[in-house]
Amino acid sequence: MSATQTIASVRGTGPHREQGEQERRTRRRSRLTALTLVVPGLIGLAVSFVFPLAYMIRMAFNEGSGNGIVVETFTFQTILEPLTDAYYWQVTVDTFLMGLVVGVLCIVVSYPIALFLARTQSKWSGVLLAMALAPLLTSSVVRTYGWMVLLNDDGLVNSSLLGVGLIDAPIPMANNMTGVIIGLVEIFMPYAILAMMSGFGRISTQLEEAAGSLGANRAKVFFRITFPLSLPGVLTAFLLVFVLSISTFVTPRLLGGGVVQVLATEIYDQATGLLNWPFASALAIILLVLFGTVVAVYQALAKKLGGMS
Structure with missing residues (x-):
């Protein structure tokens, strides 16, 4: 190294400094x-989600008279009212x-289909998917109306069962929670x-072949290897279906026939029927807390499964 380069290096100049400055400019x-x-x-998220959510939370601390008049104040009475009412506790539990039931049934029904579609090498796999x-x-409204036709007392299901002599009287499958669950399972199956399928794609078949x-027979391979490795995908599917189920409105309203009351239908009635926006906001916060609790449980289970893998 020449004397000039040595002095430049000591003074912090030269090619090394220029290279460092170029890297900083690049960063x-x-x-x-x-x-x-x-x-x-971020701006779109704030406008479409954060600001409306903040407005809803603030609205829950106002007072509503039930005729569309909102009293601007700051009180916990509106939020405490559904928490101290046995009816709304029952609505929350039913929701x-x-x-929970729709999520579990969707997993049970959709798991074999998803596993088959993820593993099949058939040339018809695209068509099957x-x-x-x-x-x-198809709109969920249209499918819900279709289930109303199928599940009524004089619908196709009961008529067929009566025709072959399997039942003596129609099975009540409409205007109750049973019909709502059947409709929601069919509607949310594609999501599950x-x-x-996104989770099954990461499962190595070499472990199954080694077992x-x-x-190991096929049953032992499935329960000891395939199913445990697929649990992250199963949990994700359950969370997605659960969130969609507790927030759905159309199917409980139509298939429930006004008898089945869940948080979504109560929020709609309070906001549009009674025009009590603060109380509707309080119910929406309860629904949000329910959703957040399930997400927290999901995160804990996913972390535990990640640590075991």
């Missing part, structure tokens, strides 16, 4: 580019149980299939 440009790309999304997801092309070569 600054990268951060500026990332910020430029993120800001529009949770409905989401399209058939499984085809219900998404998609969620589980089979060591003498």
Whole structure:
């Protein structure tokens, strides 16, 4: 190294300094580019979600007279009212149980379909996947009306069972929670299939082949290897179906026949029927807390499963 280069190195100049400054400029440009790309999304998220959510929470601390008049104040009475009423406690429990049952049934029914679609090598796999997801092309309102026709006392299901002599009287499957659950399971099955297929794609078949070569039968391979490895996808599918179920309005309103009351229908009645927006906001907060609790449980289970894998 020459004397000039040595002096430049000591003074912090020369090629090393220039290279460091260039790297810093590159990092600054990268951060500026990332910020430029993120800001529009953050603004859209704030306008479409954060601000409405904040407004809803603030509305829950107002007082509503039930005739559309909102008294601007700050009171906990509106939020405490549904928490101290046995009727709304029952509505909350029914909403949770409905989401739980629909989520479990969707997993049970959709799991074999998702596993088959994820593993099949058939040339018709694309067609089969399209058939499984085809219900998404139809409005849930239309499908709900179809289930109303099928599940009525004089509908196709009861008429067929009566015709073959399996039952002596129609089975009540409409205007009750049973019909609502049947309709929701069919409506949300495609979502469960998609969620589980994304998880099944990460399962290595080599572990199953190794277990089979060591003498394990298919049942043992499934319950000891395939199913445990697929649990993250199953949990994701359950969470998705649960959230969609507890927030749905059309199916409980139509298939429930006005008898089945869940948080979504109560929120609608309070907001549009009674025009009591503060009370509707309080019920929406309860629904949000229910959703957040399930998400927290999901995160804990997913973390535990991640640690076991």
